[in-house]
Structure formats: C-alpha cells, structure tokens
Amino acid sequence: MSKESNIPKSWVWSNLGEITLTSTKTNSKKEKSDNEFLYIDINAVDNDSFKITAPKLYTWSSAPSRAQQIVKENDIVFSTVRPYLKNIAFVGKKFHDEIASTGFSVIRPILINSKYVFYYVLSNKFINEVNSLAKGTSYPAVTNKVVFNQKIPIPPLNEQQRIVDKIEELISDLDNGLAHLKLVQSQLRIYRQALLKSAFEGKLTKEWRKANSPELARDLLNKIKEERLSNYESELKNWNIALLEWKKSEKKTSRPRKPKFIEFYNYKKDEINTSIPESWTYASLNDLSDLITDGTHHTPQYTESGIKFISVKDVFNEKVNFENCKYISEETHEKLIERCNPEKGDLLITKSGTIGRLAIVPDEKFSLFVSVALIKLSTANLFLNTRWIYYSVKYHVAGLNIDRDIKGGVLKNYHLEDLRNVKILLCSISEQNEIIRLLDSQLSYVDNVEERISSEIRKAETLRQSILSKAFKGELVDQNAKDESTSDLLKRIKLEKKKYQETKLQEKKKAPKRMKKTKTTLLDVIENNFSRENFTYSELKDQCDLSYKEIKTQLFELLENGEKLKSSFDSTTEEIKYSYTP
Structure with a gap:
C-alpha cells in the first residue's frame, strides 16, 4: 500500500472527467412536438434505493426547458443540487435514450466498469468532497466542472469487477434488512397519522365526553x-x-x-x-x-x-x-x-x-x-x-x-x-388535556420504536460506508498481478476517447450545411434553457459560452430594455434570481 495515496501500488488516481464521455444533449426544436419521452428529474430518483422510480411522461410540446440530456444504459445521474441528499441513480436498460434534467451531471464511463464508478460516487468520500465545493445557503449546488474534476481511484479492469461483485454480495443482505426497517417505519407513520386523525375527529374521547359533559x-x-x-x-x-x-x-x-x-x-x-x-x-x-x-x-x-x-x-x-x-x-x-x-x-x-x-x-x-x-x-x-x-x-x-x-x-x-x-x-380545555394525555402516552411509544429503527438504519448506513471505504482502498478483494496494468487501461481509455471525439467531429462535418448563424446571444440561451423558470447567474453561465463581459453587458441590456426578464433577491437562498416570460 502507498501511504501517500492510500491505494494499492497497482492502482492510480484519475479525474472522473478523464474516464468518462461527455453526455449528449438534444435540441427540442428539432424533435417532433408529439413524440413522447420519459423525463428524469430529481423527483424521479429514490435516494434510498438509488434507482429511477418516478419518471414523468412528456411530449416535446410540453417538455420542461431543463429536459435536454440524453441518458444511456449504464450511465450514472448525479444531482448537482444539494449533493448531500444523494439523489443518484444507475441508469438501467429501461431508460436508455430517455431524457434527463440539466440538474444532473450525467456520468458516462468509458472502458471502466460503470457499477464500480456508481458505487464510488455513492461513497461518503466522493459526496463530502463535492459537497464542500457547493455554493449557496438554502440551495447549495455544484457545477458539472466540480463533479468531473473529482479524483477517483482506478484499479485494473478485472479487479473492478471483483470489487463490484463483493460489494453487491455484502450489501445484498444489508439492503433487505433496510427495506424491512423502512417498511416498519412507514407503517408507524401511518399509525401516527391515524391516531391524530382519530383525536381530531373526536373519536379518541367519545366515551370520555359521555362521562364528563365538557x-x-x-x-x-x-x-x-x-x-x-x-x-x-x-x-x-x-x-x-x-x-x-x-x-x-x-x-x-x-x-x-x-x-x-x-x-x-x-x-x-x-x-x-x-x-x-x-x-x-x-x-x-x-x-x-x-x-x-x-x-x-x-x-x-x-x-x-x-x-x-x-x-x-x-x-x-x-x-x-x-x-x-x-x-x-x-x-x-x-x-x-x-x-x-x-x-x-x-x-x-x-x-x-x-x-x-x-x-x-x-x-x-x-x-x-x-x-x-x-x-x-x-x-x-x-x-x-x-x-x-x-x-x-x-x-x-x-x-x-x-x-x-x-x-x-x-x-x-x-x-x-x-x-x-x-x-x-x-x-374544551378539559377535553384538550385528556386528548393530549392519550396522544403523549401512545406517541411516546411510537417515538421510541421509531428512534430504535432510525438507530438501526444509521448503523446499516455506517456499515455500507465501511464496505465502500474498504473497497476503494483496495482492502475488499485481493490484487492479482496477472491483471492488465492500470496504466495500460488508461492509455486505452485515452485512445478510445480520441476516436470517439474524432467520430463526432466527422459526423458534424458530414451533417448538412446550414446557413451561417449569427453568434448565440444571451437571449437565445435563456429562451432555450430557462423559459418560464427561475434561474441564477451561475446556472446561466453554465449554459453558455459567452465571456463574463458579454454576459454582464447583455444581461443588463435585457433587464433595462424589456419586460420579459426580471430579477429579484431570494432571501432564503441569498441569491439574485432571474425569471423569463416569453
């Protein structure tokens, strides 16, 4: 082991951006307005199971302006808003070529085991590093650049698969136990609400009222x-x-x-x-x-x-x-x-x-x-x-x-x-006191059970993170000297990325020539990305290639000359928010 890097000698550190491809974006203006697609936003992701569970069906005519990123099977979507909430999911075959929100970083590994990257992204080490760079108070967020600049330890390809297999073996029973605990937790919430409903419909003290005439x-x-x-x-x-x-x-x-x-x-x-x-x-x-x-x-x-x-x-x-x-x-x-x-x-x-x-x-x-x-x-x-x-x-x-x-x-x-x-x-005050006595008594028992369940869930999450920590230090499976060297793997990745970029360039050259367009304006960017939505300056900056001076000049012109773009200070997030109405 190398004390400096805390990983085996056969491993190397790399930037996430060096082992991934850039996600593909779609242009809604080129899509048929009645074509349907599944839209994956933050609400579509279950941050307990780390799966996409609630995508919404849209046509392009009604699509949100953030519906821009095409996802592929084996991609990983990582929410850039409040990273600590872990709105992260592995994209299965069912969602291949569907559309994700620009509120995600779409991580697309190349010649790297996608599940290996997925589990690393779920680790506290990765989350804490990203979260430390989030900006904003009540609405902390990071940019794609922050996510893809993160370091990731790269073992040989065969070892990646062994690590994934071992992780899934160890957390399988853990996940089953967690599912049961969360089911009981859900049932306790239902019981709590049923008890409150009974109290505030007068059913809990029906017999008491007969005896006491409040x-x-x-x-x-x-x-x-x-x-x-x-x-x-x-x-x-x-x-x-x-x-x-x-x-x-x-x-x-x-x-x-x-x-x-x-x-x-x-x-x-x-x-x-x-x-x-x-x-x-x-x-x-x-x-x-x-x-x-x-x-x-x-x-x-x-x-x-x-x-x-x-x-x-x-x-x-x-x-x-x-x-x-x-x-x-x-x-x-x-x-x-x-x-x-x-x-x-x-x-x-x-x-x-x-x-x-x-x-x-x-x-x-x-x-x-x-x-x-x-x-x-x-x-x-x-x-x-x-x-x-x-x-x-x-x-x-x-x-x-x-x-x-x-x-x-x-x-x-x-x-x-x-x-x-x-x-x-x-x-009456006497009936209030009786209801509160009954609620305090019964809900205190529910609270105690919930606290024990929460404690077990915290222990399970600690165990999960312990497994992930060992995995990415090279302590979960043995190294094999016969595995392809990581340096050779990175060379292949570099060549493959170069081929991919050259192919994309050739496709662009072969595409039908269009009339030369004038340089994209800030208004174009706003209309294409933020129509009828609130956005911040940093979000606007992420979506355009204009210089700081160009953005500043055009933004002030739009605010001064038109009624469509408005600005306001959001005291909760402590940021200036812009809104555009076409």
Whole structure:
C-alpha cells in the first residue's frame, strides 16, 4: 500500500472527467412536438434505493426547458443540487435514450466498469468532497466542472469487477434488512397519522365526553376573543400616548406603529365538517394567535459568540437545537425582536426547504431567520393547552401534499398567509388535556420504536460506508498481478476517447450545411434553457459560452430594455434570481 495515496501500488488516481464521455444533449426544436419521452428529474430518483422510480411522461410540446440530456444504459445521474441528499441513480436498460434534467451531471464511463464508478460516487468520500465545493445557503449546488474534476481511484479492469461483485454480495443482505426497517417505519407513520386523525375527529374521547359533559368550545373561543379585544384596546391606548410624546419630541425618532386588530374568521356552513362533536368548533390559526410572522429576511452579521441565531437546520426532533447554531450581537438581536420575538410557549414551524418541523419555544433568548415561522400564543395560552395547538398544526402538516399545497419551484416555501388560514379544531380545555394525555402516552411509544429503527438504519448506513471505504482502498478483494496494468487501461481509455471525439467531429462535418448563424446571444440561451423558470447567474453561465463581459453587458441590456426578464433577491437562498416570460 502507498501511504501517500492510500491505494494499492497497482492502482492510480484519475479525474472522473478523464474516464468518462461527455453526455449528449438534444435540441427540442428539432424533435417532433408529439413524440413522447420519459423525463428524469430529481423527483424521479429514490435516494434510498438509488434507482429511477418516478419518471414523468412528456411530449416535446410540453417538455420542461431543463429536459435536454440524453441518458444511456449504464450511465450514472448525479444531482448537482444539494449533493448531500444523494439523489443518484444507475441508469438501467429501461431508460436508455430517455431524457434527463440539466440538474444532473450525467456520468458516462468509458472502458471502466460503470457499477464500480456508481458505487464510488455513492461513497461518503466522493459526496463530502463535492459537497464542500457547493455554493449557496438554502440551495447549495455544484457545477458539472466540480463533479468531473473529482479524483477517483482506478484499479485494473478485472479487479473492478471483483470489487463490484463483493460489494453487491455484502450489501445484498444489508439492503433487505433496510427495506424491512423502512417498511416498519412507514407503517408507524401511518399509525401516527391515524391516531391524530382519530383525536381530531373526536373519536379518541367519545366515551370520555359521555362521562364528563365538557363545556362548549364556542364559549372558550369567545373568551379568547374578549381577551384579544381587551389587549388591543390597551395597546391602542398606549399607542395614543406614545404618539403624543413622539409629536412633542419633534419627530426625531420613527413614528410609533399603530397596533393592528386581527379580525376573527367566521366559517361558513359549507366549510364546517358536520361530523365533529357538537361541543367542538373551528377557528383559524390566525384567530388563536397574537401574531404569525417569520424571522429576518436579511442575513445578519454573524459573531463568534453572543445571542443564538436559529434557522431551519436548527429545528428538528420537535425542539430547537442550539448545538450548531450561529450567533449575532446583542444589538442586532434587539433590532430583530422588534418584529419577531420568540418567547417561551410560542410555537415555531419551519417554512422553507424542509417544511413542517415543529418546536415549542424554550426559555432561551434567540432570534430567527426567514426559514422559520413564529406563532405567538400569549393570549391563547391563557385558555388553551399549548400542546393542543402543537398537535393541531402537526396533524395539518402531516396531511399536506408538498407538491400540491406548498408554493415554489425547486425550493418550496410555506407562505405565512397559508399558515394563518390553517383550520384548527377546538374543544374544551378539559377535553384538550385528556386528548393530549392519550396522544403523549401512545406517541411516546411510537417515538421510541421509531428512534430504535432510525438507530438501526444509521448503523446499516455506517456499515455500507465501511464496505465502500474498504473497497476503494483496495482492502475488499485481493490484487492479482496477472491483471492488465492500470496504466495500460488508461492509455486505452485515452485512445478510445480520441476516436470517439474524432467520430463526432466527422459526423458534424458530414451533417448538412446550414446557413451561417449569427453568434448565440444571451437571449437565445435563456429562451432555450430557462423559459418560464427561475434561474441564477451561475446556472446561466453554465449554459453558455459567452465571456463574463458579454454576459454582464447583455444581461443588463435585457433587464433595462424589456419586460420579459426580471430579477429579484431570494432571501432564503441569498441569491439574485432571474425569471423569463416569453
């Protein structure tokens, strides 16, 4: 073994780009509009089995602008967006000559065992190297260049096959075990949702109501309304006093903001489920909240220490986790909490990227980023159990169809207005407490089982990565001195690539001559690749051969002179996004 390279002496390191062919692109304008094809985008890939499981059928007349890459049998598709999610798949015979999104790097090995490359791409070593070069905050992505510049250890061709055979032998039982664990995990999710459904349809406490005759939820809602009105009148009185003082102070500070009264939503008959218990009623989440807002839309200046700053990544396992959070200064915090001030007993819900993770605010001082929404429940907490609202929102989120119900393209965002309109079922406080007691008891058991399953899944993934790590260090199978030398293999690859490129060049020369076209403009690139889609500057740059100066000049001209191209700042991804409407 060579300590420097950590691979056997008979192996060599190579760039991925040196052992692969460039993928072929199609031109939708040359295709018959009614021809059908299977479209492989990120949603088509199962990142547990690493297979293409849900391709979409399109005709070229309705094809997405990103449907451009022709895939071949034995290709590997590697998502360049959020590489750590491992949206990677091996292309089987079924998908030969189908079309993949430009959101993938299409890896096409030449004279190299494709499965060997596939398993290396799945290894943490490869993923971590690529991910370290991703750019963007909530929408980290890499370019094709980054992917194909990665190093890969190359053993002799015969040894590649022995390694693949051994990997598949070892992970076969592992995958079977994982499939069973994930089936149980899925069944627990179904049980959890069924339990919540039973609770919020009143079935869980049907016998309890017969024995206890609880108060009407309408009376409870009226108490909340009265308290809210009283609070508003008090705030209005204080505002009038502050306004008078402000006028006397020669208006050197900003004008005090007038408090806003939140009107209660009156549900119509056709909006009410008549199957709920008679003592129950409906209210919107907005009716029960003093305020529903989100964190700052601008990235603050971070500090080494100070006040904790929380984003979507810090809300998981039903709590706020401060272990890996960022920090801001006390001064910045004081400015941010003027608009969004999380206090003990309030509710948090993640609204961008990973949607619907919930946590009740602990007794801790912190500020929020835009990816987390804050539901302030000061008034409602006087009359309701906070965990009732928590479970109500949890039940709502579990029933969401992200593609159908959540707005946004690749990056989904749960809008505050939609959150305010969430319908909450109300029952008496005594029945709330009984339901929460039953849910806490039964769901804690489910949580424990799920945690054990998750632990086993993590162990299985660790074992998988251990197998891959040994495989690509040359420790999984023996080397054979009779195998063709790797240097000879690389020479053959180089010659084969040269032949391939020469053949392509000859085909291009033999193609019917067309009238000389003017140089491709930036508008051509946008129309061919991003029509009706949001895109970033880096994505635009990847799709054209224009110089930086040409791109910059033409981009500014298009923005200034036309209504078709627009730009906006995406505070979630911290990038400028462009949109083009033909």
